[in-house]
Amino acid sequence: MPNTASDSTSAPLETPRLGEPYLLTPGPLTTAYEVKEAMLRDWGSWDGAFRAMTARLRRELLDIAGDMAGEFDCVPMQGSGSFSVEAMLGSFVPKDGKVLVLSNGAYGKRIAQTLSYLGRDHAVIDKGDYMPPRGTEVATALDADPAISHVVVVHCETSSGILNPLKEISDTVYAHGRKLLVDSMSAFGAVPARVSDFRYEAIVSSANKCIEGVPGFGFVIARKSELEAAKGRSHSLSLDIHAQWDYMNKSGQWRFTPPTHVVAAFLEALRIHREEGGVAARGARYARNRDVMVAGMREAGFETLLADQWLSPIIVTFFSPAHPAFAFDRFYDLMKDKGFIIYPGKLTVVDSFRVGCIGRMDEHVMRRVVDAARSSLAEMGVDNAAPPAIALEERSRLAA
Template sequence: MAVSDLRIASPKLGEPYLLTPGPLTTSYAVKQAMLKDWGSWDGDFRAMTAELRKRLLDLLGPGSDEFDCVPMQGSGTFAVEAMLASFIPKNGKVLVLANGAYGMRSVETLEYLGREHVVLNKGDYLPPRGEEVANILLEDPDITHVVAIHCETSSGILNPVEEISEVVYAAGRKLLIDSMSAFGAIPLEASQIRYEAMVSSANKCIEGVPGFGFIIARKDELEDARNNSHSLSLDVHAQWAHMNKSGQWRFTPPTHVVAAFLEALRAHELEGGVAGRGGRYKRNRDVMVAGMRELGFETLLDNRWLSPIIVTFFCPTDPNFVFDRFYELMKNKGFIIYPGKLTVVDSFRVGCIGQMDEHVMRNVVAAAREALEEMGVSDASPPAIALEERAKLAS
């Protein structure tokens, strides 16, 4: 299915494009799927849940028969907590690979759970590399699990999970992946990258709406997860066992969200699956980044680490540039961008995912040009310290 054949959503009805890492702009068909009510115990809805689980497993490619899929009510963070609590035993020890807000959120979650952990904190700019992970595991034989973020959307870094996986399993440990903002657009094939479990959400690269996450885990890990969880509602083993026995969710499911997600999964398949979806997002990124650089903006990351999910730009040093004003001007032109999360310099982020194509991204660049002109910003280049920080990554 060519991008030109997609029914790309339009802001003409008053809806701006969401240039965020999710929630994101959805198709009309996905929105329309939520107009019907479903009984959560009914056979038709049980069939919908079964189809959802199968379609998600199919995205793993060869080797998916060793895994099962467990949907979990709530936001993506609910599903991450469910994964950490269910697959890390109470006497386990975790190495968290952090280079942004979401790695540190896993750290905070482990603190709440009372799981022993250590952190490799790479700051805002740098990815964790296999060699340093291997050294930590060699020095600390008590570490049982490693937690990695697939795409750290606070910076836009696409972390090298395949490299990380190789050293984790060479050391005889287990890997859990937070692929919240990458699964469905970045390959995570079971035959290529070893992991015990991964987690994502309905409102990310599959292009559904918020309401549930899902954990995809090895069946033997699911069996071993019994009695690990601290929580009644976030117990992945209990949810999995109940679904396999009855076909139902343990507690009231987000029925409309499930219906919308199934529509999104079908569209994902028609677009060419992970390769097709990821290809469109990469084109979105390349067109948008090239255009923004022509305006003088600089990206936080070198091309090597730019994800096709979201891109971080430094704020211009021009005194006429005020982010809040820039944000409102962009919104008035039909585009909602994302504030930055960096700690050293001011920044903002522009998402590449959702019902958008490269033509929309050209309009994003045009809107940014107009906004700069309206603000009286003649130079979009960042302060020197921003480029100095970026140079650390290149080295």
């Protein structure tokens, strides 16, 4: 794990106002006061001013994606991020297509579940909780099954915190003449995903992740050729990406009631993102958050699920201590009392919890997180945060 944070001398970010706790989650997350403040005005969804806001939102997201050649377009979609993932799958995968799902956590499993609902044929490479899918495995699967037309991968699998090797996967997919779809829900805006970084047909994210907006819509950045081919393909009226794209381009409006206040907040979040220094600076801050927090938690005796090479700057999974006095619900409440809301784990083999690194916070806050964790353990009477032996054995076995 790169030690980018220990020598940092940056000034602390402003503490959230209104007595709010920090959300150490993968989104919703802690937002800047200015983002909240942007929601104080009402907007008419058909008004020219709001149409201009929508056009600006789409343009600025394409700028982040680095679409210099004008081959892509951005389509915002109402709802949570999962709405946009389902819209992508239902619109871009033909009904007679077949999808290879690269799964190493809850969100890969959700993609497979979504494809089942959609009636799309699919196969799964399931890597469990600990390891990323690799290009060699993808190549083997594609060689074995010529019916596979698309590969879908989660950029950052937040149920574990793994940052998957997208370029390696993309190179393999296109070397085999297939197409790649990317769920970058918790990475876009902080982890490089420009159209020139690696190839994909479409990538999705949402307002309440690394751009640091509030929940209410997701967005799909896709090749125009794929958007055109999606006409009439969707299983859903409201999740039809082609219909939304076509209507927006003709009218400047959303087909159905847009989350006007969320759009206003997101534009303010985009301004802050741009002024911070864009993807590189946002990702560097999150990486510093991770480095300080992980180092401190390890000093306190906690163990991470993942080896350093796979730790994302988005969220980190820790094994729960084996100590009989440790109970996650009590730990959660104690951390919340100290101003920090953490996230329960989603592992299948052992108990765990997660600590997010994203949102309007910095390494100074993360040092307070570590202090709060130490104090909470002491209040619980936990003098050893080591995980059960089976957790470390499982990690070592699967990493071998």
